[in-house]
Every structure is written in structure tokens, then in C-alpha cells.
Amino acid sequence: MPDPTHDLLKRIAAALERLAPPAPAAPDFSRGRLFHYEPATGEFTAAPDYGLALDLLVGIDQQKQRFVQNLRRFAGALPANHALLWGSRGAGKSSLVKAAFMALSLHEAPGLRMVEIDRDAIDALPGLFARLRDRPERFVVLCDDLSFEEGASAAKSLKSALEGGVAGPPANVIFVATSNRRHLMPRGHDESKGLLATAEEAEETISASDRFGLWIGFPPMDQPSYLAAVHAYAERFDLQSAGIELKSLQWAQSRGGRSGRVAFQFIRDLAGEQGRALPV
Template sequence: MLPTLSRIAAALERLAPPPAVTPAPKGADAFVWHPAQAGLPARLAPVARVAAVEIGLLQGVERQKSLLLENTLRFARGLPANNAMLWGARGMGKSSLVKAAHAAANEAHPGSLALIEIHREDIRTLPELLNILRADASGSGGGGRRCLVFCDDLSFEREDADYKALKSVLDGGIEGRPANVLFYATSNRRHLMPRDMIENERGSAINPGEAVEEKVSLSDRFGLWIGFHNADQSTFFAMVEGYAQALGLPIEPDALRREAVEWSVTRGGRSGRVAWQFITDLAGRLGVALPG
């Protein structure tokens, strides 16, 4: 009888799913957060190589670089630092600066900082991710790895309640933000919500001031606001010339500017993204390989 029961128990054990493994920011410098779904457990997927630009290559955003890099370096050293929101014009290097600052901090303090990307559509699961990172810090005797949780192109539309979860975890919830975590976000909107949504709240609420304050208070939870504005022509030239010099492109300055102007006209604007697209095209035509 006992051998039969033992065989049954062994068979059931083989059929049982393996115990869930709690994700942890270990084994890489960058991860993508995948919340539990369709029967699959939550996980932090390691990123072997981050698509980052060296911070010295980012031109025309010197003040923004200085602010974010200093904040990130302080955090990497274990000092107090602020959540940061990078907002403003498209293509001016907001997300590139976040990744470059992370790389620079890890170069200065190797392995100190993990970058964890959370997609906009998963922002409602941010409390779950923070609980995992809090548990990792507690399990390491309070010395868990420091993490930059990063959401690119963050914004909220009408009837979107996810912003309330974000407000709570950034500042004001009972547990608060774990000491080993900072939250960085980029957005084209200063207050993360469309202007007409805020205006409609002002027009339909019993107390318009309170309604608007409720909507815009989310952005107040970021201690560091860094604005990015459209590039004028001199800034655009500085970007193009900086890239060309760093990459050693064999082209005369006058020809470089002339071609850059033509490229920006065909693209309908000037920005860091347009400058890099031009340099990519130019490098290809000149037979110069870009750093991989």
C-alpha cells in the first residue's frame, strides 16, 4: 500500500507546476518588466545590451544633462535623489538622456544601478513591481540593488484611472516608494494629460480649482522637472556638428551645414532625432560605420 501511495504522490508532484520564482534585478544592468498574464508569472526580463547613446554625444541639452546626471549619480552613490519627469518637445533626447545617464552612473559606480523599463500599458502594475523591489531590498538586509524604474512616453487619456495608482506609489501611499527605487518618466505633456481634459474638468466641476488640481497634481509628485524645447537652427547645427566630429565624418563644415538644412526642411523640423537621422544617412553615404 505504501509503495502505491508513494508512486501516486511522486506522480502528482511531477504534474504540479514549479514554485513561482520571485523576480529580482540581478544578472544584468537593465530589465523590462513583464507583469503576470495568461498564466505566466511576472518577470524581469534582462536586456543584454541597452540601445543607449554615449552621454557626451547628446548635444543642445547641456542643462538637462547636468540636472539628470547629477540626480542619477547621487542616487547611485546611495544619497537622496528625486523622481524625475522629462517633458517637452518630441525628438529632443528625453529617453536617450535617461538611458545615457544610467550608463554613465554605472560607469562611475559599476553595477550600482539597474534600469527597469515599465511599459505605459503596464503602469497599473507599478505597485506590484515596487513591492518586488522592496522585498529584494529587505531580503538583502536593506542593501538591495538601486533601481531606476523608467516609463517612456507616459501620458493619460480621459477616463484613464491608472494615474491614481501612479500618484499613490510616487508619494502619499501608506508604504511609499522603496528607498532603493527612483521613478523616471518622459512625456510630451507637461502635466501628463491633454489640455482639453484639464479644461473640461474646469468647466464641469462644482469646484473647478479643485478638479484641475486633482488632475495636475500627478506631475507635482516628481521632484525634478526637466523641460525640453524645440531646437533653433544654431542648436540644430551644434547637434549635427557634435555628432559629425565625434564620429570622425570626413566632410567640410559648410557642406555639413548645407546638407543638414536641406535634411531638416524635408523632415519639417529640427530636433535631436532629426539630427541623428541625418548623421546616420550621411555616415552611410560616406561609408563610415556607426558605433554598435
């Protein structure tokens, strides 16, 4: 005669299997150099190599030197700091991170990998670090345009990941964030929470930014640096245009300011006008 208890246990086990997602497969980091992490599925999606060369980033020589020095130390298994690159929009923060990573991974550190995580997934950062901890590769984990708009929860997750709890932070992972704001503060506070709540969230956020040992600022780009960027791009991509400086300055004026991004957008427009393809 069938055992009703046995049948019940089988149904419970089947229900639990449906509720509990299967453990994610071990990632294959031989598929590329750059990856995007999706916390909902636990998957690492390979992305194409970043195509902009490091030497094309002009006007940020000091920032470039400091970041590359820190990254080279990390790639060589030497002590290095988590890095926060902050400052003006379009100043080249994320471009510097990716271009420096590509330069080192191609020519000096073939075991170096980059994993990008979205800023709204920062709560998953401790879990990501745990998955990378015992891997043989060394990882640059990048979060672009980071800020804590939703209060202190994400800041706490960031602090937890960078501190590493009892086990300490993984030695094979360095975290790099870019932001328009030095302390990662939200643009405004929810007044309905009260002064005490917003003050506590501000303290949590500033405390999180203090976990970055390397802060690199990017001031607004001046006109000589902007024109140098335009000429560097034009020379690299073999683009010629009469009055290129005046045209590029008019372009910047129409865009509301000068930056490396605006310079490249001008070059992209110029290449399209001349029927030329760009490699990036």
C-alpha cells in the same frame, strides 16, 4: 469506500491551481543593466546596454547637469527626487535618461539597474515597486512618453506607487518619466463624460504630475545647437561630407523641425550613404 467529499476537495484544489498563476520567479538582475518589465508574466527581460555616450548629447547642458546630479545622489543612497522630463519631441529626453544611467552604472554605481515599464502598464507600477523594494540593487524605473489618455485610473496608480502607502515609497527606487506634456494631460477630453468628470480627471492627472520633485523642460532646439549636434556625431563616428551643415539643415526642413533625434537620423543616413556602420 472512496470519500466523495475528499474527491470534491481535490478537484476544487486542482481548479484553483489552474486559475491562480504561479508566483513569478525571483528576478536575476545580474543578467544585465537594463530590463523591460512585463506585468502580465511578472518577468524582467534583459536588454542590451544603451550605446549613445552622454557627452554626445549637446545643446541640453543645463538639463544634463540637473538630471545627472539628481541621479548621482540617488545612486549614492542620498535623498533624490522622482523626475519628469517634458518638452519637444526628439529633444533627447529618454536619451539623456539612458545615457546618464549607463555612465553612472558603468563607472560609479555598479549596483544600479534600470527597469522600463510601458506607459499602458502604469496600473502595475505599485506591484512593481513592491517587488523591487527589498532588493539589494538600486533601480531607476523609466516610463517613456507617459500621458494619461485613459482617464484617472493610471494617474491614481502612479500616485499610489510614488507615495508608497503606509510603508512609504521604496528607498531603492526612483521613478523617471518622459512626456511631451508638462502635466501629462491627455490631448482631449471625452465630452460624453460631462464637464464634472473631465474636470475631476484633469485634477487627478495634475495631482499625479505634482508627485515629481524634479521637472526638467526641453525647449525646441535652435539652429546652432542642432548644427553642434550634427558636428559632434560626425566627429565621433568619423564621417566627412562637403556641405554637411547645408545638408543637415535641408534634412531638418524635410523632417519638419530641428531636434537631437533629427540630427542623429541625418547622421545615420549619411553613414549609410558612405557605407559605414554605426555602433548605436
